[in-house]
Amino acid sequence: xxxxxDVHHHLAAPHLLPGLIDAGILxxxxxxxxxxxxxxxxxxxxxxxxxxxxxPAPPHAVIDNRDRAISFARENNEYFARLVSDHKGRFGFFAxxxxxxxxxxxxxxxxxxxxxxxxxxYLMTSYQDHWLGDAVFAPVFDELNRRKTLIYTHPLSPxxxxxxxxEVVMPDAMIEFGTDTTRAIANMVFGGTSRRCPxxxxxxxxAGGTMPFLIYRFLKTAGIPVNxxxxxxxxxxxxxxxxYDTAQASHPxxxxxxxxxxxxxxxxxxxxxxxxxxxxxxxxLEAAGVLSADExxxxxxxxxxPLLPRFQ
Amino acid sequence: xxxxxxxxxSRRSLLGGMAALGAIAxxxxxxxxxxxxxxxxxDVHRHTFSPxxxxxxxxSRSLTPQLADGMDPAxxxxxxxxxxxxxxxxxxxxxxxESFADPQAMRRFAREQNEWLARVRADHPTRFGFFAxxxxxxxxxxxxxxxxxxxxxxxxxxGLVTNYGDKWLGDPAFAPVFDELNRRKAVIYTHxxxxxxxxxxxxxSGVDDANIEYGTDTTRALANVVFxxxxxxCPxxxxxxxxAGGTMPFLVERFVKLAQTPKFAAKFxxxxxxxxxxxxYDTAQTSNGxxxxxxALKKVVxxxxxxxxxxxxxxxxxxxxxxxxxxxxxxxxxxxxIDVDNMLALLPQFKG
Numbered sequence: 258x259x260x261x262x263d264v265h266h267h268l269a270a271p272h273l274l275p276g277l278i279d280a281g282i283l284x285x286x287x288x289x290x291x292x293x294x295x296x297x298x299x300x301x302x303x304x305x306x307x308x309x310x311x312x313p314a315p316p317h318a319v320i321d322n323r324d325r326a327i328s329f330a331r332e333n334n335e336y337f338a339r340l341v342s343d344h345k346g347r348f349g350f351f352a353x354x355x356x357x358x359x360x361x362x363x364x365x366x367x368x369x370x371x372x373x374x375x376x377x378x379y380l381m382t383s384y385q386d387h388w389l390g391d392a393v394f395a396p397v398f399d400e401l402n403r404r405k406t407l408i409y410t411h412p413l414s415p416x417x418x419x420x421x422x423x424e425v426v427m428p429d430a431m432i433e434f435g436t437d438t439t440r441a442i443a444n445m446v447f448g449g450t451s452r453r454c455p456x457x458x459x460x461x462x463x464a465g466g467t468m469p470f471l472i473y474r475f476l477k478t479a480g481i482p483v484n485x486x487x488x489x490x491x492x493x494x495x496x497x498x499x500x501y502d503t504a505q506a507s508h509p510x511x512x513x514x515x516x517x518x519x520x521x522x523x524x525x526x527x528x529x530x531x532x533x534x535x536x537x538x539x540x541x542l543e544a545a546g547v548l549s550a551d552e553x554x555x556x557x558x559x560x561x562x563p564l565l566p567r568f569q
Numbered sequence: 570x571x572x573x574x575x576x577x578x579s580r581r582s583l584l585g586g587m588a589a590l591g592a593i594a595x596x597x598x599x600x601x602x603x604x605x606x607x608x609x610x611x612d613v614h615r616h617t618f619s620p621x622x623x624x625x626x627x628x629s630r631s632l633t634p635q636l637a638d639g640m641d642p643a644x645x646x647x648x649x650x651x652x653x654x655x656x657x658x659x660x661x662x663x664x665x666x667e668s669f670a671d672p673q674a675m676r677r678f679a680r681e682q683n684e685w686l687a688r689v690r691a692d693h694p695t696r697f698g699f700f701a702x703x704x705x706x707x708x709x710x711x712x713x714x715x716x717x718x719x720x721x722x723x724x725x726x727x728g729l730v731t732n733y734g735d736k737w738l739g740d741p742a743f744a745p746v747f748d749e750l751n752r753r754k755a756v757i758y759t760h761x762x763x764x765x766x767x768x769x770x771x772x773x774s775g776v777d778d779a780n781i782e783y784g785t786d787t788t789r790a791l792a793n794v795v796f797x798x799x800x801x802x803c804p805x806x807x808x809x810x811x812x813a814g815g816t817m818p819f820l821v822e823r824f825v826k827l828a829q830t831p832k833f834a835a836k837f838x839x840x841x842x843x844x845x846x847x848x849x850y851d852t853a854q855t856s857n858g859x860x861x862x863x864x865a866l867k868k869v870v871x872x873x874x875x876x877x878x879x880x881x882x883x884x885x886x887x888x889x890x891x892x893x894x895x896x897x898x899x900x901x902x903x904x905x906x907i908d909v910d911n912m913l914a915l916l917p918q919f920k921g
Contacts, residue, residue: 390774418766422789424741425796426832431823432792435816436785440771443781448774467784470819470865473858473892474780484775493859508822510868514861 265504265527266308270336280316290531303535314413326355338373351379377407382441390444402454438466464506469514502527507541611912612657614853614878619685639882652886660728662760672707700728726756731790739793751803787815813855818865851878856892
């Protein structure tokens with residue numbers, strides 16, 4: 258049976274949607290699309306058998322407030338768990354975590370994975386100018402490593418660089434999202450977390466941000482003696498252990514670069530629903546002229562399935 | 570190594586050898602000189618600073634001894650000869666950030682570097698050209714320096730950095746400078762620097778700003794010049810973006826879609842790509858990298874707008890030449906266009 262698993266698929270607990278609109282994270286029509294019924298309709302049209310849900314980026318005001326961060330994570334996770342049981346086989350979820358509050362995060366990991374049976378966890382690329390891999394997050398990564406948890410990551414408007422171009426108002430998704438993913442990748446690799454936590458499985462959104470294009474710089478940074486010592490098998494070896502999704506990344510330029518830099522064995526299908534529609538994503542991937550039928554099948558589900566035991 | 574790739578170096582030793590054998594008379598002097606003048610590879614991305622500035626940076630350890638030594642034109646010539654570069658357009662783009670708020674300091678920096686760059690070219694007129702420094706973000710000082718650099722020093726273009734503190738190229742504050750450069754149909758070479766928002770973010774992990782922030786800052790400046798309207802208002806400037814356009818080729822689809830949104834569609838009836846394809850892009854620090862950056866750049870911009878650049882003294886010519894070859898992205902004809910033809914079309918004064 259043809260299958261397609263979408264790892265980059267955003268829904269949110271209905272009562273949280275108005276707050277996300279107010280914070281500028283969602284437009285009204287994005288929020289309107291974020292119901293299970295609309296999502297299932299899009300999945301059916303795009304041949305997506307299963308979508309692994311995660312919420313949109315939490316607003317900075319949520320990240321900055323411990324109680325709000327905790328309730329944002331918990332309420333979304335309860336909602337996502339209900340969707341899993343209400344629509345057997347169609348939905349999984351990556352549990353939101355109340356980052357950067359490490360003690361609360363450890364509690365939510367336990368609850369979400371052990372009680373709610375999440376398929377993995379959802380992390381933003383940075384929180385308050387601390388990127389994934391920062392020493393302050395070490396207890397979180399050590400716990401996720403111990404559990405061999407699948408980590409799905411997503412960029413946000415980074416604190417350092419929210420709307421830096423004052424005269425040209427463009428969404429941070431244009432430039433800043435891709436860059437923040439690249440920063441998180443670099444920080445995980447060169448900061449030592451990826452070596453210290455060898456059992457982590459990490460998915461980077463949007464074909465790795467801009468990392469594949471900046472690979473020459475990564476190779477040079479890895480060649481500096483102090484870094485070379487930390488990466489005995491080289492930087493590409495570390496980068497190939499990660500997974501990369503195709504959300505907003507079905508353009509031939511990106512697919513070609515992924516293929517050149519890390520190969521396609523860890524490339525996984527993502528739509529970015531409701532910002533991307535799955536039939537469009539499928540059509541664009543097929544039209545890119547980069548992927549063979551076998552590669553397409555692997556991206557659709559075969560590459561990710563070993564990491565999602567619930568759906569095997 | 571082929572004779573063609575290393576023509577400058579081999580010609581020098583050949584001439585020396587032939588002279589020693591008394592065979593030089595066998596070659597028509599005019600033909601030898603014409604051959605000598607004809608560029609074989611032009612490096613658009615090569616740096617030097619004035620000796621006093623290099624000394625200060627060496628003393629403050631913001632340049633390693635190796636990099637400081639590399640700022641010497643004699644060292645540059647050695648590297649050029651080893652990599653078959655006959656001509657380099659020198660630039661001193663990296664103005665000290667702490668001086669951005671001090672117009673007098675920016676003016677002094679620009680003048681000192683421009684006098685130095687002009688002297689380097691005068692000492693080796695067939696080997697070096699230069700992109701003049703402006704006093705940006707000081708607009709008034711920049712207009713005066715542009716006049717001096719073009720009319721008195723005969724600069725080959727100007728060199729700008731992608732941002733000056735919190736303002737990126739394309740910012741309305743810089744409009745008088747771009748309008749003047751447009752009037753002069755100037756070549757504008759640009760070089761990234763990390764912006765105030767994003768300096769030293771990953772220091773703890775040993776990841777310097779050049780790794781990620783430089784590429785991103787080029788993309789910000791390029792987007793600001795296009796979507797802020799400078800590119801349309803100043804159709805006669807010719808802009809060169811360093812490092813294969815930062816990360817623009819990788820994010821191109823996002824820009825294509827942005828230009829189609831209601832906010833921009835009326836201003837961009839042809840979309841984003843005509844503007845992106847009018848710019849020029851150099852190969853510095855992107856020549857290899859498993860082929861990814863050059864493959865992406867080639868897909869997004871015309872072959873005729875890709876220029877050879879090394880980033881010496883941070884990278885050598887030989888490494889860049891090898892990278893471009895090892896990629897297997899470009900045919901021999903395309904490599905020749907990158908090496909010399911594309912740049913000569915932009916700076917015909919070096920046709921020789």
